[in-house]
Amino acid sequence: MTKILLVEDEVALSEPLAFLLDKEGYEIIVAEDGTAALELFASHSPDLILLD
Template identity: 50%
Template sequence: MTHVLLVDDEEALRSSLSYALVKEGYQVTTAEDGQTALKLFHKQVPDVMILDLMLPGIDGMEICWRIRAFSDIPILMLTAKDQDIDKIWGLEAGADDYITKPFNTRELLARIKAVLRRRAGSQSPPQED
């Protein structure tokens, strides 16, 4: 089962998005702040991370940089920061996708599937004839 680490400080969003992810067949772990997210990440490395930028304590950008230092798991930033420069910084920090709030849950689920599909495809060497 694909494990998702969902990091957001909004309890209502964590709850509703967790419900949608579980309904799609994902195992979900949630964190409400950066410190907890890093602890959970090291305890059980997820297959994909959904990460808010504006978190108490360690912000999402710092979490992304720290994780990118040793891991290439797909990271999708899900944030209210919608300026072009924020998107650029997020992608340059190592995010695989950047989605702004408010968002469509079905679109987010499709984007998760897409990054996981790309990751699975990149781990398989091409077949030679």
Template identity: 45%
Template sequence: MSRILIAEDEVLMLKALEFKLKKDGYQVDVASDGKQAMEKIKQNTYDLILTDIMMPFVGGMEILSYVKNDPVKKITPVLLISAVGLEDVVLEGFRLGAEDFIYKPFNLNELSVRIRRHVKQNNFA
């Protein structure tokens, strides 16, 4: 069973993502701020990390940078989610190594397909 970390500070969004991904058969850990997410990333191994860009304490770009600069964790796909779709923000995310960028609001079924694709690709890498 693939393990996913969701880092999202909007409670309703976090609960909806957690419910959907558990229903899809994933083991799901959640973090309601960037500090919690970093602690979980340092202590665990994930098949995918889904993180909001703007969160308290530590932002999604910092999480992405940490993961992609870690020699062991760098293979973990990181998907960024944000209501901010500014070109420079998106490009910075991809430059830092994000596998995908999802704009809020999004369709949970589409997100599910994107996650499945990235988890599958990573498991065959």
């Protein structure tokens, strides 16, 4: 399964986008800031990063 790290600080944007991508069959990992994104990148090795 393709993993996507979504970095977005506005929940109103990240939740619907994560929902749609999950519905399409992607594994979604959400980070609310750069520090969390770096930690999640190191621990989950995403295939793609979408950032704000």
